[in-house]
Amino acid sequence: MSRPKGAASRTRAAAASGPRVLVLSGPNLQLLGTREPEIYGRETLADIHARLEARGRELGCAKVDCYQSNHEGELLDRIGRATGSYEGMLLNGAALTHTSLALFDALRAVPVPCVEVHISNPEAREAYRRASMIAPACIAKVSGFGSDSYLLGLEGLVRWLARRASS
Numbered sequence: 001m002s003r004p005k006g007a008a009s010r011t012r013a014a015a016a017s018g019p020r021v022l023v024l025s026g027p028n029l030q031l032l033g034t035r036e037p038e039i040y041g042r043e044t045l046a047d048i049h050a051r052l053e054a055r056g057r058e059l060g061c062a063k064v065d066c067y068q069s070n071h072e073g074e075l076l077d078r079i080g081r082a083t084g085s086y087e088g089m090l091l092n093g094a095a096l097t098h099t100s101l102a103l104f105d106a107l108r109a110v111p112v113p114c115v116e117v118h119i120s121n122p123e124a125r126e127a128y129r130r131a132s133m134i135a136p137a138c139i140a141k142v143s144g145f146g147s148d149s150y151l152l153g154l155e156g157l158v159r160w161l162a163r164r165a166s167s
């Protein structure tokens with residue numbers, strides 16, 4: 001089907017008007033693909049980031065920026081700089097989820113809504129994974145769906161932002 005002249009650039013402009021989303025993954029998640037595949041699956045973090053970016057385009061996100069760090073301070077710095085650059089974020093804090101008051105404080109300190117994400121279902125695992133320090137600072141949590149937790153978190157976040165914008 002032929003497009004009317006200028007339609008492609010209008011489509012790009014429309015897509016660019018959606019939310020800017022930050023996706024952060026914490027310690028050891030760079031090892032996805034080979035790390036305990038019976039728990040975390042065989043998909044790499046690069047695969048997940050590619051799926052998130054593609055789904056973000058379908059959902060009309062202006063951008064989906066994905067980062068992983070093993071360093072708590074780097075995650076804190078990225079959260080601290082999110083105001084004005086992103087409308088929402090996804091955070092898989094990995095083990096820091098269960099320990100980091102600093103991550104909780106960082107999320108509380110910025111007006112950027114966050115969805116907590118986990119590949120596994122930590123609440124069905126060891127007792128020390130059952131508590132989340134960051135949950136009270138998040139709008140929602142998606143866990144237990146494997147790598148799809150990230151995708152479902154993105155969809156939920158985009159809907160949440162649209163609902164808030166129209167209310």
Ligand code: DQA
Pocket residue numbers: 027028029092093094095096097117118119120121122129
């Ligand atoms: C995890 C669950 C955490 O308990 C664990 O420390 C991780 C990954 C998940 O995505 O299932 O590193 O956040």
